[in-house]
Amino acid sequence: MTLRSWARLALGMPSFVRTGQIGDGREAACAAFVEATAPPGDIDAALTAIDTFARREAMLVNIGDEKGPLLDAAVRRAAPRLVLELGTYCGYSALRIARAAPAARVVSVEFSAANADVARRIWSHAGVAGSVTCVVGTIGDGGRTLAALADDHGVTAGSVDVLFIDHDKNAYLSDLRTILDRGWLHPGSVVVADNVRLPGAPGYRAYMRRHEGTRWRTVEHKTHVEYQSVLPDLVLESEYLGS
Template sequence: MSKQDYMNTSVQEPPLDYSFRSIHVIQDLTSEEPRSGLRPLRHSKSGKSLTQSLWLNNNVLNDLRDFNHVVSLLLEHPENLAWIDLSFNDLTSIDPVLTTFFNLSVLYLHGNSIQRLGEVNKLAVLPRLRSLTLHGNPIEEEKGYRALVGTMSPAIALAFLPLVVTLLVRYRHYFRLLVRMVLLRSLRDCLSGLRAEERAFSYVLTHALPGDPSHILNTLDHWSSHCEYLGHMGPVKGQILTRLVEEKTPACVLELGTHFGYSTLLLARALPPGGRLLTVERDPRMAAVAEKLIRLAGFDERTVELIVSSSEEVIPRLRTQYQLSRADLALLAHRPRCYLRDLQLLEAHALLPAGATVLADHVLFPGAPRFLQYAKNCGRYRCRLHHTGLPDFPAIKDGIAQLTYAGPG
């Protein structure tokens, strides 16, 4: 294949996609599998990809050391790289290595930590650059940023139309989730004056059997699939959670993030005789729904105690105020960005005994890369990832992380 033929065909190739992989250093690309898309990637006889697009967004990269070398190992023609997505990483500057790709036309750098507006001047040597994103960086606060964006807007507009078609096709499942989870829910909230979880509880009251947690859980699954998407743990993850609790037989369980009580019922149902569950929810309105659901399922306060407060305030008081000296199993199901903070709080207050199990939901979507990086590298945990999809959206990959605590070391 001639170079001109390659240029004509490779622009239509799907991207080499390493997004949402918790990648910390560029060298990790050589050991990671790219995400699969609608069309398979084509490769040369040497095994390298023929694409001109490389997506590294939503990772934890803070520099691009060895970028040229690694890209040459992945791409048959790295010099023809035309689209690089580095959005939502931890980059503090624009690495000069990016200026060596003279065919680069699309560069996404939004959602990083770039602080100096002067960094953008480095890209002036790229003759074909027509789309550059910088929003969500500290440079937004610098004088002159708005003027710079204004000069770029025509170029970005030219790139927008073909890109939106690609994104709509590739991420159609995410757009469907956005419509169901945000747009339709917001509309119904305004019309009814109730939250989706409150509407779901009203449905449970008229369709589920009181005192039967399994029937209540099935009723919630039916509501989420056929009426309003709840964004809950769902039956597939529920089976994983139930199996792990039954295997570990924990005497004391701590749940951070009650939400409306779905996962709480799963935990309570799987507790061994005499087991105790403390669950923490910071939203009073959501906690009120959960409290009703938990009691409707037949669990009293001796078995399931609901604490309405933020996790960072509760954890230091668990031993003295709530008489929880140890958590044999902890489920993190609140905000993924808080997982690492709360795990370290549990360690600092000696609430995790050796052999304790820590489960964390949504570690791939929306993702908790810093939490996973810490758990894998600190040397105090054995880690396993249970891969699943979102309820009703199996194409959107997610997972539950299972950590086994080895002790403070």
């Protein structure tokens, strides 16, 4: 990625925090790129197209092709029936999850309706729309999204085998606690969290360290921020041991 591309990304960050999009139309352009360059029904080709777009056209905040295999491996190990994701963006990580666990249902929560549209276009093109769903909302909206997940998407006690947390870094821990309070995880559920070093979720990391060996068993994967090899990042993979 060029310096110019990083500068454009940095300028778009205030918009991203407010709206979930960088503000220059790159997310919709990514969906158009996938539709134009990847054969329909080909998950590998759709993922390659998104990575190519992010490296060549405009940086995207997907988990990306270095950290993505960590997520793939965690999902494969868990062999899930139901995966809950927080933070859909363009649908890239959900696509990786669907590829790693073809028999699973993937329910992804995203506060931006525009991002949900982008992700649905890409999932539909890649042929996974039957198993991957986006719920527009946020865990912290006073119960509306929690109710939608439970009532409309079958997210019930002990049903979530994998939780992927990749949304507002300040909400990682509070949203995990909300999900634990609902009883949606079971002993053996796996929680994967991206960007724990950068932008950083220090409270989440401290919580996992505090409960290591009692409520959680965590592996900290040292890696890099998406689509470059300089800035360090951490992906945390935590097995829930029960309360």
